[in-house]
Amino acid sequence: MVYSKRIDGRGFDELRPIEAKAGVIKNADGSAYFRMGKTIAYAAVYGPREMFPKFQQDPKKGVLRCNYNMMPFSGAGERVRPGASRRSKEISMVTEKALLPVVDLNDFPNAVVDVFIELPQTDAGSRCCGINAAAMALADAGIPMKDIVAAVAVGRADGQIIVDLNYEEEHLPEFIEVESREVADIPVAVIPSTNEITLLQMDGIISKEDLMIALGKAKEVIKKISEIQRNALKDKYADISEIDIETDNGRYNSRENDKTENSKNHKSIID
Numbered sequence: 001m002v003y004s005k006r007i008d009g010r011g012f013d014e015l016r017p018i019e020a021k022a023g024v025i026k027n028a029d030g031s032a033y034f035r036m037g038k039t040i041a042y043a044a045v046y047g048p049r050e051m052f053p054k055f056q057q058d059p060k061k062g063v064l065r066c067n068y069n070m071m072p073f074s075g076a077g078e079r080v081r082p083g084a085s086r087r088s089k090e091i092s093m094v095t096e097k098a099l100l101p102v103v104d105l106n107d108f109p110n111a112v113v114d115v116f117i118e119l120p121q122t123d124a125g126s127r128c129c130g131i132n133a134a135a136m137a138l139a140d141a142g143i144p145m146k147d148i149v150a151a152v153a154v155g156r157a158d159g160q161i162i163v164d165l166n167y168e169e170e171h172l173p174e175f176i177e178v179e180s181r182e183v184a185d186i187p188v189a190v191i192p193s194t195n196e197i198t199l200l201q202m203d204g205i206i207s208k209e210d211l212m213i214a215l216g217k218a219k220e221v222i223k224k225i226s227e228i229q230r231n232a233l234k235d236k237y238a239d240i241s242e243i244d245i246e247t248d249n250g251r252y253n254s255r256e257n258d259k260t261e262n263s264k265n266h267k268s269i270i271d
Helices: 086-102 126-140 208-236
Strands: 018-022 030-036 039-050 063-070 111-121 150-157 160-163 183-191 196-200 240-247 250-257 266-268
Touching: 018 126, 018 208, 030 126, 039 126, 063 086, 063 126, 086 111, 086 126, 086 183, 086 196, 111 126, 126 150, 126 183, 126 208, 150 208, 160 208, 183 208
Parallel strands: 063 111
Antiparallel strands: 018 030, 018 266, 030 039, 039 111, 150 160, 150 183, 183 196, 240 250
16 A cells, blocks of 8 residues: 555645744743644743853853753653653754754853753654744744744655654554555754754655655745744734823823733644
């Protein structure tokens, strides 16, 4: 049997339903929620603040420090063991590397910006979902950035190049009978304004030709993801009311945020 129709009914170039929201954690300096299908990520940013331990300080610029964590009940497969693991440390590192090219911390020597990413529910693409949430949270915190990084997983399953793999597609031979048991999963993060790749990993086997096709598809759908991220950030500040204020010099219009609507979410179901 050839993989001619996706298990969840999507087109081969179609993203899972996406939902994004900024400013979801009250006590954080910046925060965001990002959902791709059944994978959900929350990101909270704290800082810039003084770096501890002090021997890790950089006297020339601030340090970006990321922490990725899947909650014990979050996985689609076996229960995740609580605490740091080799996998979580690796994803924390690649998340930091994916975000660093757009973050400018030159004005914050000896300081650190901490990014905490928590996933209460996962169904593949967790590192990409976490990167999308973290990029939004950094922007929400007011950290100087050149652009907002967006990420998605692409790959090949039974000869088909597909976008935004879910759990069943990552383990395709376990769910349906296919001619090829090889599945390639390729997480990609891109700076949308320049098309520069800041993250490129691969689990599986794929030819050079198919890899280039997959990367082309990733850059196309990342434009849609980036738009959703930006709209979610705009929505946080969209509900602004004008107030007329009397002064000694006359009347002028001032604006203030309507805080009751700060948590308004931006949702996009991509057909």
